Amino acid sequence: MTSNDPADRIRAAAAAMQPRLVALRRDLHAHPELAFEEHRTAGIVAAELARLGIPHRTGVGGTGVVGVIEGARPGRHLGLRADMDALPIQEETGLPFASRVEGKMHACGHDIHTATLLGVAELLQSLRGQLAGRVTLIFQPAEETLEGGPAMVAAGAAAGLDAVVGFHNHPHAPVGSFSFVRGPSLAASDTFALTLRGKSGHAAHPYAAVDPVVGAAHLVTQLQTVVSREQKPLHPCVVTVGMLQAGTTHNIIPERALLKGTVRTLHAEARDVAEAAIRRLVEHTAAAMRLEATLDYRRMIGSLVNDDRVLEPAVAAVRAQLGDVIAEGQPSMGAEDFAAFAEVAPAFHLGVGAGAPGRADRLHNADYQPDERCLELGVQALGRIALEMLA
Structure with missing residues:
Protein backbone atom coordinates (compact mmCIF):
# COMPACT_ATOMS: atom_id res chain seq x y z
CA MET A 1 0.00 0.00 0.00
CA ALA A 187 30.08 38.02 4.11
CA ALA A 188 30.53 40.44 1.28
CA SER A 189 33.88 39.72 -0.36
CA ASP A 190 36.05 42.46 -1.86
CA THR A 191 39.65 42.33 -3.04
CA PHE A 192 42.48 44.79 -3.35
CA ALA A 193 45.83 44.82 -5.11
CA LEU A 194 48.29 47.55 -4.19
CA THR A 195 51.53 48.43 -5.93
CA LEU A 196 53.96 50.68 -4.09
CA ARG A 197 56.71 52.22 -6.22
CA GLY A 198 59.81 53.76 -4.76
CA LYS A 199 63.42 54.07 -5.88
CA SER A 200 65.75 51.09 -5.86
CA GLY A 201 69.22 51.26 -4.40
CA HIS A 202 71.95 49.58 -2.37
CA ALA A 203 70.84 48.26 1.02
CA ALA A 204 73.89 49.90 2.59
CA HIS A 205 72.71 53.34 1.48
CA PRO A 206 68.96 53.53 2.18
CA TYR A 207 69.01 57.34 2.22
CA ALA A 208 69.73 57.28 -1.52
CA ALA A 209 66.68 55.10 -2.21
CA VAL A 210 62.94 55.18 -1.47
CA ASP A 211 62.08 51.89 0.19
CA PRO A 212 58.72 50.31 -0.74
CA VAL A 213 59.33 47.39 1.65
CA VAL A 214 59.15 49.64 4.69
CA GLY A 215 56.06 51.32 3.25
CA ALA A 216 54.44 47.93 2.67
CA ALA A 217 55.25 46.84 6.23
CA HIS A 218 53.67 50.02 7.60
CA LEU A 219 50.55 49.46 5.52
CA VAL A 220 50.13 45.83 6.59
CA THR A 221 49.91 46.95 10.20
CA GLN A 222 47.93 50.13 9.47
CA LEU A 223 45.28 48.18 7.56
CA GLN A 224 44.46 46.23 10.71
CA THR A 225 43.17 49.45 12.29
CA VAL A 226 40.33 49.42 9.75
CA VAL A 227 38.80 46.70 11.93
CA SER A 228 39.98 47.74 15.38
CA ARG A 229 39.47 51.51 15.16
CA GLU A 230 37.06 52.32 12.34
CA GLN A 231 34.29 49.72 12.46
CA LYS A 232 31.42 49.52 14.93
CA PRO A 233 32.15 46.65 17.33
CA LEU A 234 28.91 44.90 16.33
CA HIS A 235 29.74 45.11 12.61
CA PRO A 236 32.06 42.17 11.81
CA CYS A 237 34.92 42.98 9.44
CA VAL A 238 38.04 41.13 8.30
CA VAL A 239 40.95 42.73 6.45
CA THR A 240 43.59 40.19 5.45
CA VAL A 241 46.75 40.81 3.43
CA GLY A 242 47.36 37.44 1.86
CA MET A 243 50.32 38.32 -0.37
CA LEU A 244 53.32 40.63 -0.06
CA GLN A 245 56.01 40.44 -2.74
CA ALA A 246 59.10 42.63 -2.90
CA GLY A 247 62.74 42.34 -3.79
CA THR A 248 65.03 39.61 -5.07
CA THR A 249 67.94 39.46 -2.62
CA HIS A 250 69.23 40.66 0.76
CA ASN A 251 71.26 43.72 -0.22
CA ILE A 252 69.10 45.53 -2.77
CA ILE A 253 66.26 47.88 -1.96
CA PRO A 254 63.67 47.06 -4.64
CA GLU A 255 61.78 49.53 -6.77
CA ARG A 256 58.34 48.16 -5.97
CA ALA A 257 56.29 46.07 -3.56
CA LEU A 258 52.99 44.34 -4.28
CA LEU A 259 50.29 43.57 -1.70
CA LYS A 260 47.07 41.66 -2.28
CA GLY A 261 44.28 41.12 0.19
CA THR A 262 40.63 40.59 0.91
CA VAL A 263 37.98 42.49 2.86
CA ARG A 264 34.98 40.67 4.37
CA THR A 265 31.96 42.41 5.91
CA LEU A 266 28.40 41.41 6.84
CA HIS A 267 26.78 44.86 6.75
CA ALA A 268 26.61 47.39 3.91
CA GLU A 269 27.72 50.23 6.17
CA ALA A 270 30.80 48.29 7.27
CA ARG A 271 31.65 47.58 3.64
CA ASP A 272 31.60 51.29 2.78
CA VAL A 273 33.63 52.18 5.88
CA ALA A 274 36.29 49.58 5.05
CA GLU A 275 36.78 50.69 1.47
CA ALA A 276 36.97 54.39 2.36
CA ALA A 277 39.45 53.70 5.18
CA ILE A 278 41.71 51.54 3.03
CA ARG A 279 41.81 54.14 0.27
CA ARG A 280 42.67 56.85 2.78
CA LEU A 281 45.36 54.82 4.55
CA VAL A 282 46.99 53.85 1.26
CA GLU A 283 47.03 57.40 -0.06
CA HIS A 284 48.43 59.08 3.03
CA THR A 285 50.83 56.35 4.17
CA ALA A 286 52.33 56.23 0.68
CA ALA A 287 52.69 60.01 0.65
CA ALA A 288 54.34 59.98 4.07
CA MET A 289 56.82 57.32 2.90
CA ARG A 290 57.56 59.14 -0.43
CA LEU A 291 56.01 56.29 -2.43
CA GLU A 292 53.73 56.20 -5.46
CA ALA A 293 50.70 54.01 -4.80
CA THR A 294 48.39 52.30 -7.30
CA LEU A 295 45.37 50.68 -5.67
CA ASP A 296 42.99 48.34 -7.50
CA TYR A 297 40.01 47.85 -5.14
CA ARG A 298 37.22 45.61 -6.40
CA ARG A 299 33.82 44.85 -4.92
CA MET A 300 33.19 41.21 -5.75
CA ILE A 301 29.94 40.04 -4.13
CA GLY A 302 27.65 41.41 -1.44
Missing part, protein backbone atom coordinates in the same frame (compact mmCIF):
# COMPACT_ATOMS: atom_id res chain seq x y z
CA THR A 2 1.31 3.44 -0.94
CA SER A 3 1.45 5.93 1.93
CA ASN A 4 -0.35 9.24 1.59
CA ASP A 5 2.13 10.88 3.94
CA PRO A 6 4.35 13.20 1.83
CA ALA A 7 7.29 12.53 4.14
CA ASP A 8 7.06 8.80 3.45
CA ARG A 9 6.74 9.28 -0.31
CA ILE A 10 9.67 11.70 -0.46
CA ARG A 11 11.78 9.45 1.77
CA ALA A 12 11.11 6.40 -0.39
CA ALA A 13 11.84 8.27 -3.62
CA ALA A 14 15.09 9.69 -2.28
CA ALA A 15 16.23 6.29 -1.01
CA ALA A 16 15.50 4.71 -4.38
CA MET A 17 17.58 7.26 -6.28
CA GLN A 18 20.50 7.30 -3.80
CA PRO A 19 22.65 4.67 -5.60
CA ARG A 20 22.39 6.55 -8.89
CA LEU A 21 23.10 9.89 -7.23
CA VAL A 22 26.21 8.44 -5.60
CA ALA A 23 27.41 7.12 -8.96
CA LEU A 24 26.68 10.47 -10.60
CA ARG A 25 28.48 12.38 -7.86
CA ARG A 26 31.53 10.11 -8.12
CA ASP A 27 31.68 10.59 -11.87
CA LEU A 28 31.56 14.37 -11.44
CA HIS A 29 34.18 14.12 -8.69
CA ALA A 30 36.55 12.22 -10.94
CA HIS A 31 36.25 14.87 -13.67
CA PRO A 32 36.45 18.27 -11.94
CA GLU A 33 36.25 21.47 -13.97
CA LEU A 34 37.21 24.99 -12.87
CA ALA A 35 35.17 28.17 -13.16
CA PHE A 36 33.53 28.66 -16.58
CA GLU A 37 35.15 25.42 -17.78
CA GLU A 38 32.24 23.20 -16.66
CA HIS A 39 31.40 21.96 -20.17
CA ARG A 40 31.39 18.24 -19.34
CA THR A 41 29.49 18.85 -16.09
CA ALA A 42 26.90 21.03 -17.83
CA GLY A 43 26.51 18.35 -20.49
CA ILE A 44 25.77 15.72 -17.85
CA VAL A 45 23.25 18.03 -16.17
CA ALA A 46 21.53 18.72 -19.50
CA ALA A 47 21.42 15.01 -20.32
CA GLU A 48 19.86 14.20 -16.94
CA LEU A 49 17.24 16.92 -17.34
CA ALA A 50 16.44 15.65 -20.83
CA ARG A 51 16.09 12.10 -19.46
CA LEU A 52 13.57 13.43 -16.93
CA GLY A 53 11.66 15.35 -19.59
CA ILE A 54 12.48 18.71 -18.03
CA PRO A 55 12.82 21.60 -20.53
CA HIS A 56 16.15 23.36 -20.09
CA ARG A 57 18.62 25.84 -21.51
CA THR A 58 22.40 25.57 -21.61
CA GLY A 59 25.10 28.22 -21.88
CA VAL A 60 23.32 30.51 -19.41
CA GLY A 61 25.79 32.96 -17.94
CA GLY A 62 28.65 31.07 -19.58
CA THR A 63 28.37 27.37 -18.76
CA GLY A 64 25.23 27.43 -16.61
CA VAL A 65 22.15 25.27 -17.11
CA VAL A 66 18.57 26.25 -16.27
CA GLY A 67 15.67 23.79 -16.17
CA VAL A 68 11.98 24.52 -15.56
CA ILE A 69 9.32 22.32 -13.98
CA GLU A 70 5.77 23.56 -14.49
CA GLY A 71 3.24 22.67 -11.81
CA ALA A 72 -0.34 21.62 -12.48
CA ARG A 73 -1.77 24.98 -11.40
CA PRO A 74 -0.68 28.62 -11.44
CA GLY A 75 1.21 29.74 -8.37
CA ARG A 76 4.51 31.06 -7.09
CA HIS A 77 7.83 30.83 -8.88
CA LEU A 78 10.57 29.16 -6.83
CA GLY A 79 14.24 28.94 -7.77
CA LEU A 80 16.57 26.18 -6.55
CA ARG A 81 20.28 26.73 -7.13
CA ALA A 82 23.39 24.51 -7.05
CA ASP A 83 26.96 25.32 -8.07
CA MET A 84 29.11 23.10 -10.29
CA ASP A 85 32.76 24.24 -10.33
CA ALA A 86 35.83 22.70 -8.72
CA LEU A 87 39.03 24.12 -7.19
CA PRO A 88 42.68 24.24 -8.31
CA ILE A 89 43.79 21.74 -5.64
CA GLN A 90 45.70 18.48 -6.05
CA GLU A 91 43.55 15.73 -4.54
CA GLU A 92 45.12 13.54 -1.85
CA THR A 93 42.19 11.35 -0.77
CA GLY A 94 43.37 8.15 -2.44
CA LEU A 95 39.75 7.29 -3.23
CA PRO A 96 39.02 5.04 -6.24
CA PHE A 97 36.99 7.89 -7.77
CA ALA A 98 39.56 10.59 -6.98
CA SER A 99 40.15 13.36 -9.47
CA ARG A 100 41.69 12.23 -12.74
CA VAL A 101 42.67 15.80 -13.60
CA GLU A 102 46.02 17.00 -12.34
CA GLY A 103 45.75 19.96 -10.00
CA LYS A 104 41.94 20.07 -9.90
CA MET A 105 39.56 18.73 -7.27
CA HIS A 106 36.01 19.00 -6.00
CA ALA A 107 37.25 20.08 -2.57
CA CYS A 108 34.17 22.17 -1.77
CA GLY A 109 31.50 19.60 -2.58
CA HIS A 110 29.98 21.20 -5.65
CA ASP A 111 29.79 17.70 -7.11
CA ILE A 112 27.55 16.87 -4.13
CA HIS A 113 25.46 19.97 -4.83
CA THR A 114 25.00 19.21 -8.52
CA ALA A 115 23.98 15.61 -7.89
CA THR A 116 21.63 16.67 -5.10
CA LEU A 117 19.79 19.18 -7.25
CA LEU A 118 19.45 16.61 -10.02
CA GLY A 119 17.85 14.31 -7.46
CA VAL A 120 15.50 17.12 -6.42
CA ALA A 121 14.67 17.67 -10.09
CA GLU A 122 13.68 14.01 -10.48
CA LEU A 123 11.58 14.12 -7.32
CA LEU A 124 9.73 17.33 -8.23
CA GLN A 125 9.17 16.22 -11.81
CA SER A 126 7.39 13.15 -10.43
CA LEU A 127 5.32 15.37 -8.12
CA ARG A 128 4.57 18.17 -10.55
CA GLY A 129 0.88 17.33 -10.51
CA GLN A 130 0.86 18.48 -6.87
CA LEU A 131 2.71 21.74 -7.50
CA ALA A 132 1.04 25.10 -7.88
CA GLY A 133 3.50 27.27 -9.76
CA ARG A 134 6.91 26.80 -11.29
CA VAL A 135 10.32 25.56 -10.18
CA THR A 136 13.42 26.91 -11.90
CA LEU A 137 16.45 24.66 -11.45
CA ILE A 138 19.66 26.72 -11.57
CA PHE A 139 22.97 24.91 -12.12
CA GLN A 140 25.57 27.63 -11.73
CA PRO A 141 29.21 27.82 -12.84
CA ALA A 142 32.09 29.73 -11.25
CA GLU A 143 31.05 30.08 -7.62
CA GLU A 144 34.65 29.80 -6.45
CA THR A 145 35.57 32.97 -8.33
CA LEU A 146 32.33 34.70 -7.22
CA GLU A 147 31.54 35.40 -10.87
CA GLY A 148 29.01 32.75 -11.85
CA GLY A 149 26.10 33.99 -9.75
CA PRO A 150 26.20 37.55 -11.10
CA ALA A 151 26.67 36.17 -14.64
CA MET A 152 23.58 33.96 -14.39
CA VAL A 153 21.49 36.75 -12.86
CA ALA A 154 22.60 39.05 -15.68
CA ALA A 155 21.59 36.33 -18.16
CA GLY A 156 18.07 36.21 -16.72
CA ALA A 157 18.27 33.02 -14.64
CA ALA A 158 16.52 34.74 -11.73
CA ALA A 159 13.87 36.54 -13.78
CA GLY A 160 10.43 36.43 -12.19
CA LEU A 161 11.43 34.48 -9.09
CA ASP A 162 9.22 34.94 -6.03
CA ALA A 163 11.76 33.11 -3.85
CA VAL A 164 15.07 31.30 -4.29
CA VAL A 165 16.74 28.62 -2.18
CA GLY A 166 20.39 27.63 -2.23
CA PHE A 167 22.34 25.15 -0.12
CA HIS A 168 25.86 24.10 0.83
CA ASN A 169 27.29 20.99 2.43
CA HIS A 170 28.94 21.46 5.83
CA PRO A 171 31.59 18.81 6.55
CA HIS A 172 32.12 20.26 10.03
CA ALA A 173 28.51 19.26 10.89
CA PRO A 174 27.44 15.61 11.16
CA VAL A 175 25.54 14.08 8.28
CA GLY A 176 21.82 14.19 9.03
CA SER A 177 21.96 17.67 10.55
CA PHE A 178 20.90 20.93 8.90
CA SER A 179 21.41 24.58 9.79
CA PHE A 180 20.19 28.09 9.07
CA VAL A 181 21.24 31.65 9.88
CA ARG A 182 18.88 34.60 10.20
CA GLY A 183 19.71 37.79 8.34
CA PRO A 184 23.29 38.27 7.09
CA SER A 185 24.78 34.78 6.94
CA LEU A 186 27.84 35.05 4.68
CA SER A 303 26.67 39.83 1.85
CA LEU A 304 24.25 36.92 1.64
CA VAL A 305 21.13 37.89 3.57
CA ASN A 306 18.52 35.27 4.40
CA ASP A 307 14.94 36.51 4.19
CA ASP A 308 12.57 35.32 6.93
CA ARG A 309 9.77 35.04 4.34
CA VAL A 310 11.67 32.13 2.80
CA LEU A 311 13.61 30.95 5.83
CA GLU A 312 10.60 30.27 8.06
CA PRO A 313 8.64 28.01 5.67
CA ALA A 314 11.86 26.30 4.57
CA VAL A 315 12.91 25.45 8.13
CA ALA A 316 9.38 24.24 8.89
CA ALA A 317 9.47 22.02 5.79
CA VAL A 318 12.78 20.42 6.81
CA ARG A 319 11.37 19.67 10.25
CA ALA A 320 8.18 18.25 8.74
CA GLN A 321 10.24 15.92 6.56
CA LEU A 322 13.11 14.89 8.80
CA GLY A 323 12.21 15.87 12.35
CA ASP A 324 14.14 18.06 14.78
CA VAL A 325 17.37 17.99 12.77
CA ILE A 326 17.79 21.68 11.91
CA ALA A 327 19.27 24.29 14.23
CA GLU A 328 20.25 27.93 14.07
CA GLY A 329 23.92 28.51 13.31
CA GLN A 330 26.32 31.45 13.27
CA PRO A 331 27.21 33.81 10.40
CA SER A 332 30.48 33.16 8.59
CA MET A 333 32.95 35.58 7.07
CA GLY A 334 33.23 33.27 4.09
CA ALA A 335 31.52 34.45 0.90
CA GLU A 336 29.02 32.89 -1.53
CA ASP A 337 27.87 34.34 -4.83
CA PHE A 338 24.38 32.97 -4.18
CA ALA A 339 24.17 36.51 -2.77
CA ALA A 340 23.63 37.69 -6.35
CA PHE A 341 20.32 35.81 -6.41
CA ALA A 342 19.42 37.10 -2.95
CA GLU A 343 19.73 40.65 -4.27
CA VAL A 344 16.91 40.11 -6.79
CA ALA A 345 14.55 37.73 -4.92
CA PRO A 346 13.82 36.78 -1.29
CA ALA A 347 16.35 34.05 -0.53
CA PHE A 348 17.36 31.36 1.92
CA HIS A 349 20.60 29.37 2.08
CA LEU A 350 20.39 25.96 3.78
CA GLY A 351 23.32 24.27 5.51
CA VAL A 352 23.46 20.50 4.91
CA GLY A 353 25.53 18.44 7.33
CA ALA A 354 28.01 16.23 5.47
CA GLY A 355 30.51 15.23 8.13
CA ALA A 356 31.44 11.56 8.16
CA PRO A 357 31.71 9.77 11.53
CA GLY A 358 35.21 9.93 12.95
CA ARG A 359 36.38 12.71 10.64
CA ALA A 360 37.06 16.35 11.38
CA ASP A 361 36.83 17.57 7.80
CA ARG A 362 36.88 21.01 6.24
CA LEU A 363 36.21 22.62 2.89
CA HIS A 364 39.00 23.48 0.41
CA ASN A 365 41.06 20.61 1.80
CA ALA A 366 43.00 18.17 -0.40
CA ASP A 367 41.71 15.26 1.73
CA TYR A 368 38.09 16.46 1.83
CA GLN A 369 35.65 13.51 1.99
CA PRO A 370 31.98 14.31 2.68
CA ASP A 371 29.57 11.61 3.77
CA GLU A 372 27.56 10.71 0.66
CA ARG A 373 24.43 10.08 2.72
CA CYS A 374 23.96 13.84 2.55
CA LEU A 375 22.79 13.35 -1.05
CA GLU A 376 19.62 11.47 -0.12
CA LEU A 377 18.98 13.72 2.89
CA GLY A 378 19.52 16.86 0.83
CA VAL A 379 17.01 15.65 -1.75
CA GLN A 380 14.47 15.05 1.02
CA ALA A 381 14.98 18.48 2.59
CA LEU A 382 14.99 20.52 -0.61
CA GLY A 383 12.20 18.50 -2.18
CA ARG A 384 9.96 19.04 0.85
CA ILE A 385 10.81 22.76 0.89
CA ALA A 386 9.69 23.07 -2.73
CA LEU A 387 6.59 20.97 -2.18
CA GLU A 388 5.47 23.02 0.83
CA MET A 389 6.24 26.39 -0.75
CA LEU A 390 4.34 25.49 -3.94
CA ALA A 391 1.53 23.49 -2.34
